[in-house]
Amino acid sequence: MLTTLTSIVGQARVTANAPLAPLTTFGVGGAADWLVEVRSVEELRAVVEAAAAAGQPLHVLGGGSNVLVSDAGVRGVVLRLKLAGVSQPSTDRVRAEAGLTMNGLVRWMIGRGLAGLETWAGTPGTVGGAIHGNAHYGGHDISELVSTVAVVTPVGEWREEPASAMGFGYDTSRLFETREVVVWADFFAAPGDPEALRAVARASLAHRKRTQPLQLPSAGCVFQNPLPGRDVVPAGIPWSSGALVDRAGLKAARVGGAQISPVHANFIVTNGAATAADIRALIEQAKQAVREQFGVQLREEIVYLGDV
Ligand SMILES: Cc1cc2nc3c(=O)[nH]c(=O)nc-3n(C[C@H](O)[C@H](O)[C@H](O)COP(=O)(O)OP(=O)(O)OC[C@H]3O[C@@H](n4cnc5c(N)ncnc54)[C@H](O)[C@@H]3O)c2cc1C
Known part of the structure; x- marks a missing residue:
């Protein structure tokens, strides 16, 4: 497995017996058999296909802010997506890659005068993790703001799905069952005044500091x-x-x-x-x-x- 993974992403981005505790907010738990960083969709698909062919379990780790890693570690391949781009495919949509932090996305949108995610300031973790668990804040689910999600299936297929097909519910999505990997998500966006958006973001951060x-x-x-x-x-x-x-x-x-x-x-x-x-x-x-x-x-x- 090590040789196959190395041939896909290069030696520097595969670690055998990799401690996972530093990659989680709990800071506990053991090592992954193999920790792999992917930087493109092609690498992601190749790693997914290689794990499937070798019969190795495949897990994704985002910001590690919603996981408890076993003291005995994790068998198989643990993937980290170093895909953190963000763009605006149309005036009312923002496309964020799954490895981008939610805070990074909020900052990017506010900086461009785009409203939609400002109340999510301070949510730890990545876009992929937020989609997986349908993150919630202040009585709202992140899925309310999502139009489309792109995933790679466990056999390496590419799919672009409307939010309505993602099985979003309270703290859940279809990803728990399908084990697809999120590559990017499109979020609704509308014009907004950056100063007003910043004030909303600051209020969310202050609320978290007071209550958590x-x-x-x-x-x-x-x-x-x-x-x-x-x-x-x-x-x-x-x-x-x-x-x-x-x-x-x-x-x-x-x-x-x-x-x-x-x-x-x-x-x-x-x-x-x-x-x-x-x-x-x-x-x-x-x-x-x-x-x-x-x-x-x-x-x-x-x-x-x-x-x-
Ligand atoms: C202080 C604190 C405050 C928090 N506040 C909130 C809050 O207000 N609301 C809230 O909902 N949550 C909150 N959380 C929990 C956590 O931040 C969210 O659940 C977050 O969305 C998890 O994202 P992550 O990238 O850290 O995911 P991880 O913890 O890395 O992973 C969580 C799950 O998502 C899966 N996953 C991650 N990336 C992908 C991907 N690309 N494709 C498929 N699956 C993927 C993982 O396999 C795992 O099953 C909080 C956590 C902390 C520490």
Whole structure:
């Protein structure tokens, strides 16, 4: 596998037994069998096809801000997309490649007087990660702003899909099932005054600073919020996983180097010495306590990479 990968992207962009912890915001977990950086669609398709031909699992890592990597690492190939271009194919569309950070995209749009994504300032991670999990902020999903998504399928085929075909839902998209790799997404854009857009972006950043424990490593919200129609929350309790964990008495609970944040009970923060097993144990404690006390089954928003 190493020889094949090297022949596609060159030696400098393949690492065997590559530590993944530094590439995630939790900062925990083991190594990938092979970590590969791709810089073009051709390289991406070739790596996807090579992994499929060798029967090796293929995973994508974006900004690593929504994943928990197993202490035992990740088998197979872990891809990082170094495709971070952005362009304006028409007056009302912005095309962002999947490896671009959401913050980079917000800045680019504001700088050109284009409105649409300014409230998303401060969302960690990449465009690809935001599309995969249908990132949300302030009661809105990123999919509301997406017109088209280009993907490479697990057998290396190219597809351009309207947002309506992406299976977007709360914290989800069809990518969980199809395991396609996002290459770019087109976002709706409209003219806007850069100063006014900057003010909105600053307000979003300030709100995050006030409400989230940003000084310590985390992966944002660990659990999805309960959903009407899917879950039943006892009367008098907010439909919020943070509130449920808090009222179950687990705010500030610790396992090893991991702690349920005293600031926001849907965040788990780490002290630099945590393991993935510590974080997973806290997740299980929270799920059990909320199930037993309120009859609500919490579901993870974060994604496990490897056998956590
Ligand atoms: C402090 C903090 C605050 C946060 N606030 C929010 C928030 O307000 N709203 C919100 O929704 N989330 C929030 N998050 C979570 C996280 O930022 C988002 O889920 C983000 O969209 C993840 O992007 P990423 O690039 O880091 O993805 P990663 O964590 O790298 O990956 C997440 C998943 O996406 C997949 N993926 C990544 N790139 C691609 C691609 N190109 N093609 C296919 N699959 C891909 C990965 O395989 C993985 O399954 C927060 C996280 C932190 C640390």
